Amino acid sequence: MRLWLIVCFLFLLSNNFIWAKQDDEVRKNKRYMLRKKFKNKKIHIMENEPNKIFLQVQSKHIYDPTGVFRDMHNFALGASTIYFSRLMWGAIIFVIMFILVSIIGIQLKDDQWDVINYKDGKIVKLSQVELNNAVNIYNCENTTFVIENNKFKSLQIEKCVKCNVVLNNLISSIEIINSKKVKIQVLGKSSSISIDKCTGVEFYLSKENVECEFTTALSSEMNIHIQGQDEEWTEITIPEQFQHHLENGKLTTRVSDLYKF
Structure with missing residues (x-):
C-alpha cells in the first residue's frame, strides 16, 4: 500500500512539473507576441531585458519606472507561484490519501x-x-x-x-x-x-x-x-x-x- 502511495506521489509530482512548464511556455509566447506588437508600433523597449514589462504612457510614449518595478514584481511573483501552487496541490492530495490509508484499517x-x-x-x-x-x-x-x-x-x-x-x-x-x-x-x-x-x-x-x-x-x-x-x-x-x-x-x-x- 505504501509503495502504491509513493508511485502516485511521483506521478503527481511529474505532472505538476509538466503543467507548470506548459504554463511557462504559454506565458513566454504571450510575452513574445506583446514585444512583437510593440516593435511594429516602434515603441522603445530594452532588448537585453526580455523579462521586463514596460508600461506605455500614450501621451508621451515613455515608460514609467514605478510601473516597470511593479510589473516586474508581479511577473516574478506569478512565475514563481506556478510551480509552488502545483506542488502544493500535489502534496495536499498525497497527504489526504496517506491519511485515509493510514487511519482506516489493520x-x-x-x-x-x-x-x-x-x-x-x-x-x-x-x-x-x-x-x-x-x-x-x-x-x-x-x-x-x-x-x-x-x-x-x-x-x-x-x-x-x-x-x-x-x-x-x-x-x-x-x-x-x-x-x-x-x-x-x-x-x-x-x-x-x-x-x-x-x-x-x-x-x-x-x-x-x-x-x-x-x-x-x-x-x-x-x-x-x-x-x-x-x-x-x-x-x-x-x-x-x-x-x-x-x-x-x-x-x-x-x-x-x-x-x-
Missing part, C-alpha cells in the same frame, strides 16, 4: 495489531494474529470482529460503540476502556478481564472461565453470561453499587443488598 506495529476506525457495520476477520501478538481495537462503531487464531497475547478495546468481538483463547487479559454497548464472546479461556469507564458491556464466556477474574472502575450495566456444565447459560450482573462501613477506624466494603445472587 496494521501490525511491532507485536501489536492496530484495528482502527471501522464503522461500516460489517464483519472484520483477523486471521494473521500470532501467539505473541496483542490486538488493539480503537475508535470503532457498529462492527463485529472475529479473531480466528486459536490463542494470542492480549486484547484491548478503547473508544468503541456497539461492537462485538469473538475470540478463542488469551494468554493475558482483556481490557475495555471508555466504550459503550460492547459484547465479547470468549470461546476458549481468558484469565482476567478489566473494565474501565464503560457502559453496557456484556461477556459470553465458555465453561472454562468459571474462575475468571474481573476488575471494574467507573462502569455500569455490566453482565456476564457463562455457560454451565449442562450447556445452559447463566446471567450474572456485575455490581456497580457498594456499601462502605467505618468500624474502629477501618473501612469495610461489601456489595449492595440490591444484588442478590
Whole structure:
C-alpha cells in the first residue's frame, strides 16, 4: 500500500512539473507576441531585458519606472507561484490519501495489531494474529470482529460503540476502556478481564472461565453470561453499587443488598 502511495506521489509530482512548464511556455509566447506588437508600433523597449514589462504612457510614449518595478514584481511573483501552487496541490492530495490509508484499517506495529476506525457495520476477520501478538481495537462503531487464531497475547478495546468481538483463547487479559454497548464472546479461556469507564458491556464466556477474574472502575450495566456444565447459560450482573462501613477506624466494603445472587 505504501509503495502504491509513493508511485502516485511521483506521478503527481511529474505532472505538476509538466503543467507548470506548459504554463511557462504559454506565458513566454504571450510575452513574445506583446514585444512583437510593440516593435511594429516602434515603441522603445530594452532588448537585453526580455523579462521586463514596460508600461506605455500614450501621451508621451515613455515608460514609467514605478510601473516597470511593479510589473516586474508581479511577473516574478506569478512565475514563481506556478510551480509552488502545483506542488502544493500535489502534496495536499498525497497527504489526504496517506491519511485515509493510514487511519482506516489493520496494521501490525511491532507485536501489536492496530484495528482502527471501522464503522461500516460489517464483519472484520483477523486471521494473521500470532501467539505473541496483542490486538488493539480503537475508535470503532457498529462492527463485529472475529479473531480466528486459536490463542494470542492480549486484547484491548478503547473508544468503541456497539461492537462485538469473538475470540478463542488469551494468554493475558482483556481490557475495555471508555466504550459503550460492547459484547465479547470468549470461546476458549481468558484469565482476567478489566473494565474501565464503560457502559453496557456484556461477556459470553465458555465453561472454562468459571474462575475468571474481573476488575471494574467507573462502569455500569455490566453482565456476564457463562455457560454451565449442562450447556445452559447463566446471567450474572456485575455490581456497580457498594456499601462502605467505618468500624474502629477501618473501612469495610461489601456489595449492595440490591444484588442478590
